[in-house]
Amino acid sequence: MMKHSKYIQAVQTKWAIIRSDDRLIVIAMAGLVGACSGLAAVALNRTLHYLSDMFQQVHHHWWAFAIPAVGASFSAIFLNHVLHERAGHGVPEVVYAVSRHGGLLRFRSSFSRLVSSCLTIGSGGSAGPEAPVVISGAALGSNIARMFALRERQRIVLVGCGAAGAIASIFNAPITGLVFTVEVILGQWQAFNVIPIAIAAVAGTEVSRLLQGNQIAFAHQQHFVVNIVDIAASFGVVFVATVVSVLLGRLLNGMHHVAERTPLPGWVRPAVGGAAVGIIGLQLPLVQGEGYHAILEMIQGSFHPGILLAAVAIGAKMVATALTLGWGGSGGIFAPSLMIGGLVGLFYHRALTWLIPSAALSNEGCFALLGMAGLVGGILQAPLTAIFLVVEITGGYAVILPLIIVSALTSTFCYYIEPGSFYLRELIEKGQYMPPGTDARILSDLTVGELVETGHAHVPGDTLLSEFIEILQYSNQHVFPVVARDTSRYLGLVLIHRIRPYLFDRQMRGMLFVEQIMEHDVPTVKSDDELSHVLEVMEDQGLDALPVVEHDQFIGMVSKATLLDRYRKELIVQAGM
Amino acid sequence: MAERLLHVFRNTPLGRETILQSLYFCKMLGVAIEVYVPESKQFVMYFDHDMVQVDLDDSYLTTPDSATTRVRQLAAVYGITPTFFKPKAFTASQLPDISTAFNFMCCPRSISDLSTKIGLGHIGPKVRRIIRSSHFPVLMTSSVFKAWESITVFYGGSANADKALRWGLHLSGITGKPLDLFTYKEGRQEAYFKDRMQAAGLWDQVQRRMRSWHQADQGVFEEHLFHVPHDALIVVGAYGHSLIKEVLFGSKMEAIQSWMPNIMLLVGPNCMVGR
CATH class of the missing domain: 3.40.50 (Rossmann fold)
Incomplete structure (x- = not known):
């Protein structure tokens, strides 16, 4: 018994040490989160394979166009009516949670998108499984953090661990998982984040390798020899990939707006999109599903359709993806970007070879890879993710130099045309994206209510200036709120530096009331206003303090000095200094 | 504020x-x-x-x-x-x-x-x-509006019950409504609850504001709920115990809310204490 209690005590002591160290606990949890999210990714991957094989046998029938419609419709019913979760790509929700709410995500998100994307993609919708596994992994991380009552900062890292484990598992690509998480989800490189996320990525990959074998996602027999001509030609890929990335982004948004304006029930809209994809798929089956098979063919150089058909396939895949996702199907943009990118590279290579037959270019598989990196880099505006993804899923560094050029330049050009990746665009438009390290992000953790300084003596509006001067003699306030005597309703502010001429005019003292010399137009703020907005108002108006008014009652003042002091303290907390 | x-x-x-x-x-x-x-x-x-x-x-x-x-x-x-x-x-x-x-x-x-x-x-x-x-x-809230004329705090001697009592005293102080206490002793002596209130620094206020203290020991908990005034605002601490305890023994708050039609103020484990 004694031994037993000593053992428990020792375990408790060790747990307390781990618990007290921010890093140790997160590192300990990272492996668990990575493995769980890796498992979720494998489950989705296997189910999609099974469904794809099943529907392959009936795709030649004329009625097969209805399969994606039914699948997308069931997907919407499951998300909106069974789980009451709104559809979406998933990644923006994760970024929003990290950016605004310390990484809090609903538990239902850990499985909802897996099921719904299975229905959408498995039935032939044009979308990718990556975004659904990202939100599933992130939600697992968030809820594991909640279960162990971890701090906000630790929770955000575990959300990243979930995303990293999922991406690493689905592509068998640990570095891509790590880079994607840091570049897209968290938006900042910090030693505190990177180590646990790397561990989670390894755990996710290992789970995938244990259950599916250590296979390179797009293993091929090609030997790419890249010379200076290919590097020069890669600048053309940058141009084409930029144009296609921007078009794809706009097409997705446009289709989404059209669908929203269509007066149809929520479960019918995805069916409309799905049916349209099914009709396209009757003639061009390669636009359906995530398109991994076609990508492999392009890399291997065994993609048989000619240059015109490749061009048609680019347009068809873009439209099919926009129809699937814009009309309410569930899935992500990652895999379609890879496929469209591959087609873009292939089309470019064939067009260039046709125009300049003597050009000693590498084979078209190499350009398919460059196109893939360009599209992923352009749509996600995440150049490193695009580079490492292509390198890891194809198993070689042979094309690394043009890959870096294409990915970096396409991301940059897309950023100038569309400031914000496809994932972040809506959040940016609504002013809800707060990148780490910015004023808005730091201030978002503070509220006006925390900073308001109460205890200001206020004066009734019908106070004579002479009476006010007597109050002033015994006060060190520079600002006096003015209220109605009977209702205490806030009327305005007396700013001492602005009434100085009246103070020294003896004749005026007995004639003027405070409400006649007060400032009527000083903007007021409420306790739930964003502090970034409060700071903006102060800057615009050239004021050092603003009155906080609720229900017409004066609450207190919020000053720039207090705000900046708290800002500095919050910055220290968030930077982990 | x-x-x-x-x-x-x-x-x-x-x-x-x-x-x-x-x-x-x-x-x-x-x-x-x-x-x-x-x-x-x-x-x-x-x-x-x-x-x-x-x-x-x-x-x-x-x-x-x-x-x-x-x-x-x-x-x-x-x-x-x-x-x-x-x-x-x-x-x-x-x-x-x-x-x-x-x-x-x-x-x-x-x-x-x-x-x-x-x-x-x-x-x-x-x-x-x-x-x-x-x-x-x-x-x-209850299904039909009824103006409450007193405040009844369910006091079971836990940390969360202390919090609920603080809220009860706070509400009684502001509204001037009389305060009643209800305690299901579960085999403990009255002195235990008094000591607990004293340790929490509440006993003096309780003595000043309390109108009655109904203490029950025998019988089923729900049977004693009849003693709570029909027009009282019930203040009760909620979910103060661990999940395991709640699963094993049930939550008193859930029992109260399913038996009592009164309006209730539920004070959760993370709730701030009233002014």
Whole structure:
């Protein structure tokens, strides 16, 4: 018994040490989160394979166009009516949670998108499984953090661990998982984040390798020899990939707006999109599903359709993806970007070879890879993710130099045309994206209510200036709120530096009331206003303090000095200094 | 800082009874009311360590056009000017984020289930999670408005019960309503509870404000609930025990709310203590 209690005590002591160290606990949890999210990714991957094989046998029938419609419709019913979760790509929700709410995500998100994307993609919708596994992994991380009552900062890292484990598992690509998480989800490189996320990525990959074998996602027999001509030609890929990335982004948004304006029930809209994809798929089956098979063919150089058909396939895949996702199907943009990118590279290579037959270019598989990196880099505006993804899923560094050029330049050009990746665009438009390290992000953790300084003596509006001067003699306030005597309703502010001429005019003292010399137009703020907005108002108006008014009652003042002091303290907390 | 109560309005007769109870509570305590008229069936609340998605039933979306007018009319009876909460941020671009920076929140017995269950005394799972996570106490209304004339605190001698008692004393102090205590002793002596109150620094205040102290030891807990006045506001600590204890022994608060038709103020484990 004694031994037993000593053992428990020792375990408790060790747990307390781990618990007290921010890093140790997160590192300990990272492996668990990575493995769980890796498992979720494998489950989705296997189910999609099974469904794809099943529907392959009936795709030649004329009625097969209805399969994606039914699948997308069931997907919407499951998300909106069974789980009451709104559809979406998933990644923006994760970024929003990290950016605004310390990484809090609903538990239902850990499985909802897996099921719904299975229905959408498995039935032939044009979308990718990556975004659904990202939100599933992130939600697992968030809820594991909640279960162990971890701090906000630790929770955000575990959300990243979930995303990293999922991406690493689905592509068998640990570095891509790590880079994607840091570049897209968290938006900042910090030693505190990177180590646990790397561990989670390894755990996710290992789970995938244990259950599916250590296979390179797009293993091929090609030997790419890249010379200076290919590097020069890669600048053309940058141009084409930029144009296609921007078009794809706009097409997705446009289709989404059209669908929203269509007066149809929520479960019918995805069916409309799905049916349209099914009709396209009757003639061009390669636009359906995530398109991994076609990508492999392009890399291997065994993609048989000619240059015109490749061009048609680019347009068809873009439209099919926009129809699937814009009309309410569930899935992500990652895999379609890879496929469209591959087609873009292939089309470019064939067009260039046709125009300049003597050009000693590498084979078209190499350009398919460059196109893939360009599209992923352009749509996600995440150049490193695009580079490492292509390198890891194809198993070689042979094309690394043009890959870096294409990915970096396409991301940059897309950023100038569309400031914000496809994932972040809506959040940016609504002013809800707060990148780490910015004023808005730091201030978002503070509220006006925390900073308001109460205890200001206020004066009734019908106070004579002479009476006010007597109050002033015994006060060190520079600002006096003015209220109605009977209702205490806030009327305005007396700013001492602005009434100085009246103070020294003896004749005026007995004639003027405070409400006649007060400032009527000083903007007021409420306790739930964003502090970034409060700071903006102060800057615009050239004021050092603003009155906080609720229900017409004066609450207190919020000053720039207090705000900046708290800002500095919050910055220290968030930077982990 | 002016204290505020958040009320999610339902434009139905049942919703009218609920808001009347919120308005009466605000009037008694001098608290401002902020009303949220839902535009969609779901909303999200972010707390420090949890997020709660509330799924409302269809009745919450009934005739939204007349909702604000009716709220103003009902509030005018109490001389209260309501303000209306407009969500500024949205999760997944469609789910409104409802602020948790309030001092009280009114929840009908279930805001995530059918309204017919309210009369049967079911606390919806989402209300449970709000109570568990919130810094504010939750006002759980009864099916019909009745002005409360006294305050009854259920005191079981736990840390959460101390918190509830503090709230009871606070409310009694502000409203001037008499305070009653109800204790189910579970084999413990009266001295234990007095010592506990003394240790928490509450005994002097309790002696000054307490009208009666009903102590029960024998018999089933629910049988003693008849001694609680029909027109009392019940203040009770909620979910102060660990999950295992609650699963094994059940929650006293759940038992009280399923037996008592009174309006209740539920003080959760993370709730701040009243002024």
